[in-house]
Amino acid sequence: MTRWPRAQRAMGRAHARLYRISRGRVGGRWFAQAPVLVLETVGRRSGERRITPVLYLRWGNALVVMAANAGSSRTPAWWLNLRDAGSGAVQVGAARWTVRPRELTGDERDRAWRAFVEMYPQAEHYTRFTERRFPLVALEPAPTTPAPDR
Numbered sequence: 001m002t003r004w005p006r007a008q009r010a011m012g013r014a015h016a017r018l019y020r021i022s023r024g025r026v027g028g029r030w031f032a033q034a035p036v037l038v039l040e041t042v043g044r045r046s047g048e049r050r051i052t053p054v055l056y057l058r059w060g061n062a063l064v065v066m067a068a069n070a071g072s073s074r075t076p077a078w079w080l081n082l083r084d085a086g087s088g089a090v091q092v093g094a095a096r097w098t099v100r101p102r103e104l105t106g107d108e109r110d111r112a113w114r115a116f117v118e119m120y121p122q123a124e125h126y127t128r129f130t131e132r133r134f135p136l137v138a139l140e141p142a143p144t145t146p147a148p149d150r
Contacts, residue, residue, distance in 0.1 A: 008070070016051040024093035030055055034120040037063060039139075040089040041081035052078040056092075057116050062138040063090060064104070064112050071126030079135060090139055098142035103135050112136050 016038045030036050034055045041050050056063040067079035082088045082101045089098050104112050113136060117124045126134065 012052055015053045019053060020051070020091060024091070030120070032120055032122065035092075037065075038091040039065070039078055039082070040091070041078050042085055042088075043077075044081050044084040050078065050081060052076075054078065055120055056139075057112070057119050059112060059115070059138060062102075062140045063092070063099070064116065065137050065139060066116055066123060067135040067137060068123065068126045071129035073130040073132055075132070075135075079137065082137070087142060088139075098144065099139040100142050102138045102140055104138055109136050112138075 015036075019036065019038050024036075035057075036053050037056045039052050039054050041052070042048070043050055054065045056065050058064075067076050069076040083103075087098060087100050089096060116136065123134075
């Protein structure tokens, strides 16, 4: 898939739109039943709104996502946009709220990595495609918008 970035982006946009329209009933699970959220960011160069489906892991009051780009050596644009903006929005099912990203490091990253791979074993295979270490990012509820209990 990473050899066809335009097709990958188009499929991601279609997935995100279907997810949003159906309030997560379509596209809410990926392979191995891994849960999917829709992440909304603002393009750091274009200033345009971007929506991207991303696998996630619940981690306390945060959602952990992996900036793997399906194992590509390129860092996904959504992570660069989110990091630069310092905030974004997520939709999980019908619920939507604002988040702030925090890249996990050290022991916390190691624990989250193991939990992510347990949830989605394919993630470990992505490491074979590149030397890049995939950022694990905690999407924490912004202070003004608490995450819904689910």
